Amino acid sequence: MTAPAYDDGNIFARILRGEIPSHRVYEDEATVAxxxxxxxxxxxxxxxxxxxxxxxxxxxxxxxxGLLPVVQKLARAAKAAFAADGVTVLQFNEGAAGQTVFHLHIHVIPRHEGVPLVAHSGAMEKPEVLAENAAKVRAALAAL
Structure with missing residues (x-):
């Protein structure tokens, strides 16, 4: 079975084009985080x-x-920024595997010993919290 064609109206494509705001922490010629x-x-x-x-x-x-070295850099920065004990890196392929946005993306999540991940509930984080967390990651990137 052939996968459907790429849909350039997906939310990440729209974020990349600047149509939807985001709290960016990193950008180069090929990648955005x-x-x-x-x-x-x-x-x-x-x-x-x-x-x-x-x-x-x-x-x-x-x-x-080109993507994996950027993921590594951001995982190191996120671990440092949040004084984490580790980092979970996740990537899903197709709906049966849990992919909900059909633009290649990798999740980088700082982790603390004994603290479980929160389930995706559909509730959005407050913009000021996202801005504060983005600043922490950018500062850690600058210190690497």
């Missing part, structure tokens, strides 16, 4: 390639090659 508006923990980031890819299964290998 921003705060998840429905975080599963403080400091939950999304790392998104600018290239149109539904997910890992249809992404150009060159896009993937």
């Amino acid at each position: 921003f705060m998840d508006v429905m975080p599963q923990g403080p400091g939950h980031l999304l790392v998104v390639p600018k290239a149109a890819s539904r997910n890992l299964l249809d992404a150009d290998p060159a896009v993937l090659a």
